[in-house]
Amino acid sequence: MALLSSRALGPARQQAISVSVATGAYAISFGALSVASGLDIWQTMALSLLVFSGGSQFAFIGVIASGGTAAAAVLTSTFLGLRNGFYGVGLAPVLRPLGGARRAWAAQLTIDESTAVALAQTADDLPARRTGFWWTGVGVFVLWNAVTVVGAMVGSRIGDPADWGLDAAAAAAFLGLVWPRLASRRAQAVAGASAILALALTPVAPAGVPILAAAVIAVLAGWKAPRAKDEVPE
Amino acid sequence: MSAYMWMWVAIVGAGLLAWATKYAGHVVPEKFLENPRVHRVAAYVTVALLFALFAVQAFTSDGEVVFDARVAAVAVAAVLLWCKSPFIVVVIAAATVAAGLRALGWG
Numbered sequence: 001m002a003l004l005s006s007r008a009l010g011p012a013r014q015q016a017i018s019v020s021v022a023t024g025a026y027a028i029s030f031g032a033l034s035v036a037s038g039l040d041i042w043q044t045m046a047l048s049l050l051v052f053s054g055g056s057q058f059a060f061i062g063v064i065a066s067g068g069t070a071a072a073a074v075l076t077s078t079f080l081g082l083r084n085g086f087y088g089v090g091l092a093p094v095l096r097p098l099g100g101a102r103r104a105w106a107a108q109l110t111i112d113e114s115t116a117v118a119l120a121q122t123a124d125d126l127p128a129r130r131t132g133f134w135w136t137g138v139g140v141f142v143l144w145n146a147v148t149v150v151g152a153m154v155g156s157r158i159g160d161p162a163d164w165g166l167d168a169a170a171a172a173a174f175l176g177l178v179w180p181r182l183a184s185r186r187a188q189a190v191a192g193a194s195a196i197l198a199l200a201l202t203p204v205a206p207a208g209v210p211i212l213a214a215a216v217i218a219v220l221a222g223w224k225a226p227r228a229k230d231e232v233p234e
Numbered sequence: 235m236s237a238y239m240w241m242w243v244a245i246v247g248a249g250l251l252a253w254a255t256k257y258a259g260h261v262v263p264e265k266f267l268e269n270p271r272v273h274r275v276a277a278y279v280t281v282a283l284l285f286a287l288f289a290v291q292a293f294t295s296d297g298e299v300v301f302d303a304r305v306a307a308v309a310v311a312a313v314l315l316w317c318k319s320p321f322i323v324v325v326i327a328a329a330t331v332a333a334g335l336r337a338l339g340w341g
Contacts, residue, residue, distance in 0.1 A: 011321070018322045022329075043245055050249025060248055070244035078251040083283050088259020090280045093267060098260075107257035116284055165333035168307035171292035172328030175308060178284045179315050187281055194282040195289035202294045214286035215279050222274035232274050233281055 012128045015117045015177070016135035022169045023054070023113055024143025029161055030057055031151020037065035041152045048148040052141065053111050056081040059207060080208040086215065087115040094118055094129045109137025116177035123234030181233040190221045303341030307332040 009017075027048065034044040039061065047057050056077040063073040088110050095106055118133035161167065182188050194214035201210035226232060235243075266272060292308045293299055307328040314324045335341050 015321050018325050022325060039241065043241060046242075046245050046249070050246065051252045053252055056248070056252055060245075064241075070240050074244050074248045074251065077248045078255065081252045081255050083287075084252070085255045085259040086276075086279050086283060088256055089262050089267070089276050090259075092260045092262065093264075095260075096264075103260055104253075104257065107260050108253055110256040110259065112284065112287060115280065119280055163333065163336060165303075165307065165329035165331070165336070167291065168304045168332030169325050169329035171288055171304055171308050172311035173321075173325050174284055174288040174291065175311055176315055176321050176324045178281060178288065181281050187278070190278050190282050191285035194286040198286035198289045199293055199299050202290065202297060202299055207297065211283060211286045211290060214282035218278035218282040219275050221282075222271065222276075222278045225270065225274070233277050 010128070010131070012117065012121050012132035013135050015120065016132060016139050019113050019117055019136055019173055019177075020139030020143050022166060022173055023140050024147050025164075025166055026054065026161055026170070027144045027147035028151040028154075030054070030061075031148040031153070032155045033058070033065070034061045034148075035152045035155060037061040039064065041149070044152045045145070045148060048145045051077060051081070052108060052144070053081050053084060054144075055112075055208070076207070079206075082208075083112075083212060083215075084110050087111070091115060091118060091133060094126060095133065106133075106137070109133070109141060111137070111140065112174070113137075113140050116174060120177040120180055122180075184226075184233065186221055186226055187233045190217055193217045303332040303335035306335060306341075 030048065031044055034047065034057075035041065039047070047060060051057050051060065059080045060073045060077040063076050064070070068076075088107065091106070091110060091114075095103075098106055114133050114137035117136040118129045121128040121132050123129075178191065182191055194217050197213055197217060198210040201213055205213070222232075267276065292304050293301060295302075310331050311324045311328040314327055319327075332341070
């Protein structure tokens with residue numbers, strides 16, 4: 001903890017480390033549930049390495065566990081991963097210039113956590129945004145894949161991460177990461193409307209739709225230029 | 235082909251599609267992003283998606299809107315953020331509140 005609170009590490013790295021640990025711990029449940037759904041340990045590891053997006057992976061094994069076809073699992077997982085495409089659009093100007101292999105690797109690390117930490121750093125500090133992206137992306141990738149193996153081997157004996165409050169920690173982490181971007185009235189309105197829409201759609205729409213639907217609110221908010229230029233979150 | 239092999243095809247297929255989705259965002263032409271309207275929408279899209287994700291993580295379980303120990307946890311987190319507490323303090327406080335309330339049998 002002394003390391004985490006040390007000023008020398010800088011906010012981007014501190015956030016990257018705490019987010020990586022909190023997210024990585026969740027891979028215990030993924031590994032355990034994946035084996036319980038009928039996949040073997042190699043298939044479980046392959047999902048974490050290749051898909052590398054928590055929501056998509058839980059959806060994939062959820063469809064399999066409930067007796068769905070492999071094709072339905074691929075479709076649901078891909079749909080839940082669509083928001084990562086939007087994140088890439090926001091990250092590209094931050095990470096530029098990127099060569100072929102590094103860009104391919106950056107794409108694989110483009111997830112909720114790496115995007116949130118990168119964009120939580122001030123807009124005029126590009127090195128801090130890059131540090132946030134790479135430290136979080138690599139940190140989550142290493143821990144998520146390592147802990148997946150542990151989860152697949154020890155199964156559900158460790159218990160539910162919710163008992164440790166990790167679900168609330170994840171929600172609080174995202175709140176903290178979006179916080180600096182909610183300075184303007186319009187950004188607050190976009191966030192509030194997105195939350196209300198997502199919660200209203202949750203009981204009636206398939207998983208993934210409630211979050212993606214928030215993109216419509218962003219289009220409405222960004223369509224007309226605001227009076228003051230600084231109202232747009234960078 | 236066996237069901238086991240088909241499962242491997244599905245896993246590799248899901249992985250390729252996941253990566254292609256992520257990569258597509260990174261290779262949107264720079265010219266296109268310089269358009270002020272596209273720039274504004276792209277900036278709001280990340281705020282909208284991340285905040286919707288927060289709402290779903292904090293207030294839903296298995297396709298239902300649920301208010302449980304997480305509500306108290308994120309309320310504490312919001313107060314701490316308001317007071318400009320360090321990020322790690324906010325995250326640990328939220329986990330402690332939720333775990334504590336659940337240990338007491340609430341939420």
